[in-house]
Amino acid sequence: MNRGYFITFEGLDGSGKTTQLRHLAASLSADGYRVVTLRQPGGTPLGDRIRSVLLDSRSEDDLGGIAPEAEMALMFADRAQSLRQVILPALAEGAIVLCDRYTDSSEAYQGAGRDLGPERILAMHRTVCNGVQPDLTLLLLPPLHSSLHRARRRNDRHAHQHGTDENRFEREGDLFYTRVYEQYAEIARREKQRVVVIADEAPIATIATCILEVVRARLPETDVLAQRRDRPQTL
Ligand code: TMP
Numbered sequence: 001m002n003r004g005y006f007i008t009f010e011g012l013d014g015s016g017k018t019t020q021l022r023h024l025a026a027s028l029s030a031d032g033y034r035v036v037t038l039r040q041p042g043g044t045p046l047g048d049r050i051r052s053v054l055l056d057s058r059s060e061d062d063l064g065g066i067a068p069e070a071e072m073a074l075m076f077a078d079r080a081q082s083l084r085q086v087i088l089p090a091l092a093e094g095a096i097v098l099c100d101r102y103t104d105s106s107e108a109y110q111g112a113g114r115d116l117g118p119e120r121i122l123a124m125h126r127t128v129c130n131g132v133q134p135d136l137t138l139l140l141l142p143p144l145h146s147s148l149h150r151a152r153r154r155n156d157r158h159a160h161q162h163g164t165d166e167n168r169f170e171r172e173g174d175l176f177y178t179r180v181y182e183q184y185a186e187i188a189r190r191e192k193q194r195v196v197v198i199a200d201e202a203p204i205a206t207i208a209t210c211i212l213e214v215v216r217a218r219l220p221e222t223d224v225l226a227q228r229r230d231r232p233q234t235l
Pocket residue numbers: 013039040041055075101102103105106107109110167169170
């Protein structure tokens with residue numbers, strides 16, 4: 001069976017990960033790879049519905065809040081659906097899958113941010129995701145204050161234009177985000193082989209180049225290269 005390559009992007013809200021994912025997708029597509037992108041929560045019809053419940057600030061009033069355990073379970077329901085519908089089929093076809101957030105987000109946000117503890121998240125991951133882990137995780141971890149400043153500015157702009165927040169999580173205070181940040185740092189220390197940390201506050205293009213170098217250096221170990229060679233060449 002072909003085995004593609006599974007890459008996740010992680011980081012705080014406002015860390016620039018989504019922009020970097022788009023850059024990497026464009027570069028790898030231009031190189032001739034088949035690239036599949038998605039985000040979590042979301043990325044499937046069910047996931048998009050779960051996302052709107054989880055991220056809309058109106059859920060606080062309309063639903064009487066979301067219990068931390070319910071939040072964790074919904075994140076994993078979304079993940080299970082995207083594994084079955086998108087990620088595993090794409091990997092089986094030898095594609096490169098770029099996913100904006102995955103289980104590390106649950107460990108950082110629900111495990112540490114909501115204080116559920118990392119162990120419960122990792123146990124859920126083993127059960128729901130069958131332990132499927134990315135081949136590579138790009139963790140964008142610029143200093144906490146700069147991510148927060150960017151995320152809150154974006155959220156205020158969105159609230160002003162649309163009458164509601166872009167993201168319920170961005171209402172959280174500095175203590176919540178300090179716990180999230182520290183858990184990400186802990187994941188990086190624990191999983192040195194899988195997680196590459198980009199802590200610089202360099203311009204977008206500089207970080208994009210650095211990420212592309214990291215990914216290109218790792219791809220030759222995998223089937224995706226063979227997949228690429230099989231494609232007809234266009235002149
Ligand atoms: P984003 O798509 O803009 O990154 O927003 C997703 C939000 O959902 C972000 O604030 C982090 C949060 N989140 C969790 O709390 N746990 C998770 O497992 C995932 C995937 C996201």
